[in-house]
Amino acid sequence: MNKHQLDHAKEQIKERMDEVDKSLPVGTSVMQKNRKKTKKVRSDIKVLQVNNLQVSFRTYGGEVEAVRGVSFNLHQGETLAIVGESGCGKSVTSNAIMGLIPQPAGIIKNGSVLFKGKELTSMSKSQLRKIQGVDISMIFQDPMTALNPTLTIGEQLTEGLRTHKRVSKQEAKQKAIEMLELVGIPNPTERLKQFPHQFSGGMRQRIVIAIALICEPELLIADEPTTALDVTIQAQILELFEEIQQKTNISIILITHDLGVVAKIADRIAVMYAGKIVEIGDKRAIFYTPEHPYTKGLLNSVPRLDLVGEELQPIEGTPPDLFSPPKGCPFTARCPYAMEVCEHVYPFTKAISESHAVDCWLQDERAKALQELS
Amino acid sequence: MGKYIVKRFIMMIATILIIASLTFVLMHLIPGSPFDGERTTNPTIQANLEKFYKLDQPLHIQYLSYLKSIVTFDFGPSIKKPNESVNELLARGFPISFELGMATILVALLSGIILGTIASLRHNGLVDYFAMTFAVVGISVPNFVLATLLIQQLAVKWDLLPAATWSSPLHMILPIIALATGPTAIIARLTRSSMLEVLTQDYIKMARAKGLSPARIIVRHALRNALMPVVTILGTMLAGILTGTFVIERIFAIPGMGKYFVESINNRDYPVIMGTTVFYSAFLVFMLFIVDIAYGLLDPRIKLHRKEGDA
Numbered sequence: 006m007n008k009h010q011l012d013h014a015k016e017q018i019k020e021r022m023d024e025v026d027k028s029l030p031v032g033t034s035v036m037q038k039n040r041k042k043t044k045k046v047r048s049d050i051k052v053l054q055v056n057n058l059q060v061s062f063r064t065y066g067g068e069v070e071a072v073r074g075v076s077f078n079l080h081q082g083e084t085l086a087i088v089g090e091s092g093c094g095k096s097v098t099s100n101a102i103m104g105l106i107p108q109p110a111g112i113i114k115n116g117s118v119l120f121k122g123k124e125l126t127s128m129s130k131s132q133l134r135k136i137q138g139v140d141i142s143m144i145f146q147d148p149m150t151a152l153n154p155t156l157t158i159g160e161q162l163t164e165g166l167r168t169h170k171r172v173s174k175q176e177a178k179q180k181a182i183e184m185l186e187l188v189g190i191p192n193p194t195e196r197l198k199q200f201p202h203q204f205s206g207g208m209r210q211r212i213v214i215a216i217a218l219i220c221e222p223e224l225l226i227a228d229e230p231t232t233a234l235d236v237t238i239q240a241q242i243l244e245l246f247e248e249i250q251q252k253t254n255i256s257i258i259l260i261t262h263d264l265g266v267v268a269k270i271a272d273r274i275a276v277m278y279a280g281k282i283v284e285i286g287d288k289r290a291i292f293y294t295p296e297h298p299y300t301k302g303l304l305n306s307v308p309r310l311d312l313v314g315e316e317l318q319p320i321e322g323t324p325p326d327l328f329s330p331p332k333g334c335p336f337t338a339r340c341p342y343a344m345e346v347c348e349h350v351y352p353f354t355k356a357i358s359e360s361h362a363v364d365c366w367l368q369d370e371r372a373k374a375l376q377e378l379s
Numbered sequence: 380m381g382k383y384i385v386k387r388f389i390m391m392i393a394t395i396l397i398i399a400s401l402t403f404v405l406m407h408l409i410p411g412s413p414f415d416g417e418r419t420t421n422p423t424i425q426a427n428l429e430k431f432y433k434l435d436q437p438l439h440i441q442y443l444s445y446l447k448s449i450v451t452f453d454f455g456p457s458i459k460k461p462n463e464s465v466n467e468l469l470a471r472g473f474p475i476s477f478e479l480g481m482a483t484i485l486v487a488l489l490s491g492i493i494l495g496t497i498a499s500l501r502h503n504g505l506v507d508y509f510a511m512t513f514a515v516v517g518i519s520v521p522n523f524v525l526a527t528l529l530i531q532q533l534a535v536k537w538d539l540l541p542a543a544t545w546s547s548p549l550h551m552i553l554p555i556i557a558l559a560t561g562p563t564a565i566i567a568r569l570t571r572s573s574m575l576e577v578l579t580q581d582y583i584k585m586a587r588a589k590g591l592s593p594a595r596i597i598v599r600h601a602l603r604n605a606l607m608p609v610v611t612i613l614g615t616m617l618a619g620i621l622t623g624t625f626v627i628e629r630i631f632a633i634p635g636m637g638k639y640f641v642e643s644i645n646n647r648d649y650p651v652i653m654g655t656t657v658f659y660s661a662f663l664v665f666m667l668f669i670v671d672i673a674y675g676l677l678d679p680r681i682k683l684h685r686k687e688g689d690a
């Protein structure tokens with residue numbers, strides 16, 4: 006996480022704190038307030054089920070095990086944030102779900118991705134194309150490069166629709182105008198004829214979102230959608246996500262480094278480390294009762310509401326090399342609680358509650374007993 | 380747009396004038412005169428001839444009448460072939476050279492782009508290696524060597540195709556291959572490297588994420604962007620092909636402008652040199668102008684005209 010992002014997180018959290026101070030009794034948390042505002046009821050429909058997903062890349066230096074057994078579910082209308090340090094496999098995970106692993110270097114070695122019960126990993130490319138952009142859409146990090154500079158906004162908006170759905174040119178155009186209105190672009194009719202370079206960064210990201218949503222997908226994967234934008238625009242884009250989710254009940258996977266963003270719009274959080282999800286749970290659980298030492302480290306490296314003014318403690322060391330990932334817990338080398346067993350055996354996944362699970366030996370009864378002794 | 384074209388037009392005129400003037404200076408710097416043949420001409424006759432062609436007048440007067448001939452586009456008769464005017468020579472020779480040049484550029488563009496695209500899609504595959512080997516060879520072998528080789532192998536030895544002249548489409552194949560191979564190789568390499576770059580761009584990934592067909596992604600999203608550098612080099616490439624036609628025409632005995640041009644320089648046939656040079660430079664400058672316009676049409680970020688501000 007860089008300085009800029011930290012500053013940003015600090016700013017956002019402080020802002021929200023002030024808000025809280027004004028409206029809530031002392032001791033009530035921001036989180037609770039946010040929940041009141043959105044007040045989502047979790048649907049039972051599982052849109053996406055990822056099970057033991059493993060993705061590797063063949064390179065000249067050997068095989069990079071980028072994703073090493075990732076499992077999670079995503080419900081309808083839910084926002085799952087995937088957080089973790091750079092290189093931990095967030096983008097590879099999302100690309101694998103989307104069927105966009107670069108060929109021929111990348112291979113899905115194992116696991117399954119069920120989208121509404123349909124297995125995606127075994128689909129042919131042409132079958133996948135019927136889902137890409139229609140049922141599952143993706144938004145990329147940098148709006149400056151995600152749009153084709155030589156095609157008009159209108160062409161880029163309508164081509165997906167025209168490819169997948171039987172609509173006339175006129176209908177497609179009408180839909181494109183609606184989408185631009187939805188994402189808040191003024192004068193959509195004239196804007197359709199313009200090229201990407203005629204829009205600012207924030208506007209372009211709105212257009213990218215409009216493109217992603219035009220076929221009314223049920224799942225949106227956003228890979229760091231606000232990282233390249235400045236703070237005020239970031240907030241606007243996040244609000245747009247919330248608004249769209251309320252209107253369409255779309256499920257969102259949000260990938261980010263930025264815990265400020267997570268605090269704002271996630272329902273659940275998955276913490277990734279070295280190609281694995283080491284902790285997953287409701288936002289409240291992850292923010293207030295994190296169990297994995299890495300999650301705690303991440304939270305400590307960001308300014309906390311209850312610790313304002315205290316020094317930040319970035320996690321020392323670097324993640325392991327994914328060419329030859331460690332057999333045991335990959336966090337061992339950096340973990341202040343590391344035990345002998347951690348180095349040799351990967352911990353079991355322990356369910357702390359119905360919606361909170363963690364991969365750490367500290368959860369083992371024996372370790373707990375040991376801690377109590379000392 | 381209109382303003383830009385007017386500006387470009389004025390610049391084109393200026394360019395042609397500079398080229399014409401340089402040609403005039405160079406022509407008169409080269410020793411010798413049109414009447415320096417093996418046979419010594421009678422001095423009085425020579426004086427009369429020089430008077431007829433106004434070669435006896437001071438250089439600045441000659442220069443002025445030269446400029447006048449450019450403006451009126453009337454270069455008068457050839458000195459060596461007095462019964463033919465320069466304009467007649469151009470009217471006879473240029474269409475053939477134009478045909479050869481245009482066919483070459485079309486063949487080179489088409490095959491170069493296809494080859495480069497396939498190579499980029501099969502990056503580091505067999506097709507890629509084959510195409511790039513061809514490209515290296517194609518760039519290194521000069522067209523006159525290739526021309527001779529083609530004649531010797533395909534025309535003389537195997538008797539597959541006619542060896543010379545420009546009388547039927549069949550006759551055109553060898554000269555076009557000889558002239559187009561180099562440019563094809565250059566275009567193929569450029570297309571490949573620029574395609575490889577474009578294919579890694581986010582907007583290609585985005586197009587994939589939209590579930591578009593591979594053909595649509597390649598043609599509409601990748602190629603259009605990848606061809607920008609190709610359009611940029613088209614101008615200089617045209618100049619190369621233009622001069623290339625002179626050489627190829629000689630080898631294949633094609634009655635285009637090349638023959639007249641080379642002869643005119645050997646003979647110091649001033650009106651022909653001046654006429655063809657001015658004509659060719661005007662032609663080339665005009666083609667460069669077309670290329671620029673095409674570039675502006677392909678890439679919307681290049682503005683040929685001022686427009687309202689950005690968003």
Ligand SMILES: Nc1ncnc2c1ncn2[C@@H]1O[C@H](COP(=O)(O)OP(=O)(O)OP(=O)(O)O)[C@@H](O)[C@H]1O
Pocket residue numbers: 062063064069070071089090091092093094095096097098107110111262327
């Ligand atoms: N095309 C590829 N070829 C080889 N290795 C790759 C490729 N793409 C990703 N990797 C490797 O996979 C690992 C995970 O990469 P990924 O892009 O998913 O990280 P990330 O969590 O998205 O990081 P960031 O926050 O920097 O975007 C990295 O170690 C990276 O080197």
Ligand code: SF4
Pocket residue numbers: 297298299334335336337338340341342343344347352364365366367
């Ligand atoms: S398993 Fe061991 S090394 Fe890994 S996080 Fe838990 S305590 Fe630390």
Ligand SMILES: [Mg+2]
Pocket residue numbers: 095096097228
């Ligand atoms: Mg990433």
